[in-house]
Amino acid sequence: MPTVPPPSRDAVLETRVFWERFKNAIVAVLIIVLLAIAGFGGYRFYSNRRAAAASALLGSAKNAQDYQQVIAHYPNTPAGGVAYLLLAEAERYEKKFMEANATLQVFMNKNPDHEFVSTAKMAIAANLESMGKNEEALSMYQQVASTYPNNFNAPLALLSQVPILKAKNQTEEARHVCEMILTRYRASFWAGEAAQQLRLLKPSGSSQPEGTSAVPPFLAAPAPMPSASVGPKATPTPK
Numbered sequence: 139m140p141t142v143p144p145p146s147r148d149a150v151l152e153t154r155v156f157w158e159r160f161k162n163a164i165v166a167v168l169i170i171v172l173l174a175i176a177g178f179g180g181y182r183f184y185s186n187r188r189a190a191a192a193s194a195l196l197g198s199a200k201n202a203q204d205y206q207q208v209i210a211h212y213p214n215t216p217a218g219g220v221a222y223l224l225l226a227e228a229e230r231y232e233k234k235f236m237e238a239n240a241t242l243q244v245f246m247n248k249n250p251d252h253e254f255v256s257t258a259k260m261a262i263a264a265n266l267e268s269m270g271k272n273e274e275a276l277s278m279y280q281q282v283a284s285t286y287p288n289n290f291n292a293p294l295a296l297l298s299q300v301p302i303l304k305a306k307n308q309t310e311e312a313r314h315v316c317e318m319i320l321t322r323y324r325a326s327f328w329a330g331e332a333a334q335q336l337r338l339l340k341p342s343g344s345s346q347p348e349g350t351s352a353v354p355p356f357l358a359a360p361a362p363m364p365s366a367s368v369g370p371k372a373t374p375t376p377k
Contacts, residue, residue, distance in 0.1 A: 192217035202228040219249050226261060235265040256282055256291040263298065276302045293319055293328035300335050313339050 192212035199205050205225035212218040222245035229238035242258040249255065263278035279302075282295035296319050303312035316339070319332035 196221055196224075199224070202232075213248070219245065219252055219254070222248075223254060223258065223261070226258075230261070230265060230268075233268075235269050239265050256286045256289045256295075260291050260295060260298075263295075267302070272302050272305065287322070293323045293326060293332075297328055297331055297335070300332075304339070309339055 192208060192215040195212070196205075196208050196217040199208055199221070202225055205221045205228065208221035209218055209225070212221075222241055226238040226241040226245070229235075229241060239262050242262050245252070246255055246258050259278055259282050263275045263282070266272075266275035266278065276299055279295045279298045282289075283292050283299075286292055286295075296315050299315050300312045303309075303315065313336065316332040316336040320329050320336070323329050323332075
């Protein structure tokens with residue numbers, strides 16, 4: 139069986155010369171790698187502990203002041219982001235609509251890629267509507283529906299446009315929005331709500347009062363057959 143020949147004196151000598159020449163650099167690189175691994179592990183441990191502490195503090199928060207404490211102490215944690223939304227909701231409950239919108243705007247500025255950005259925009263639109271700024275609210279609802287068509291807020295953003303459009307007597311636009319919901323989200327809860335709103339919309343060019351709906355011809359009950367005029371019953375002729 140063939141055996142591997144032992145390394146020559148030249149190879150051993152070259153290896154030793156290489157080590158003696160570059161050992162300081164090699165050791166330095168190894169130290170840097172070990173420090174990086176240790177630092178990353180320490181950072182992950184610190185981040186996890188910080189996120190856990192933020193979640194615990196948020197779980198015990200009950201009012202606007204508590205939510206502000208979470209934001210102040212843990213601004214860059216997931217719990218800190220959610221605290222902005224809860225703070226805005228608390229401000230809305232106190233009818234501080236402008237303050238709530240300012241809080242939501244800060245949340246979006248700090249977390250532009252957060253999964254709840256669309257929720258923040260919906261809340262801003264609702265606050266604008268509460269302040270009577272229906273045009274701005276409508277624009278925000280339209281923005282959410284067009285920017286996040288696959289988001290869970292999209293059908294609600296569409297449906298929220300209908301009352302504003304009805305108040306502006308833009309019946310056809312409201313009808314189009316309802317039909318869009320029925321087309322895109324036919325299997326969702328919102329499709330039933332859109333169908334109900336569609337039944338309440340007054341057809342264009344019709345004097346039919348609002349609140350009733352025209353029945354399509356193929357669903358209408360058949361007209362009764364006209365009764366044929368028959369004379370007096372004939373007396374059978376006896377055989």
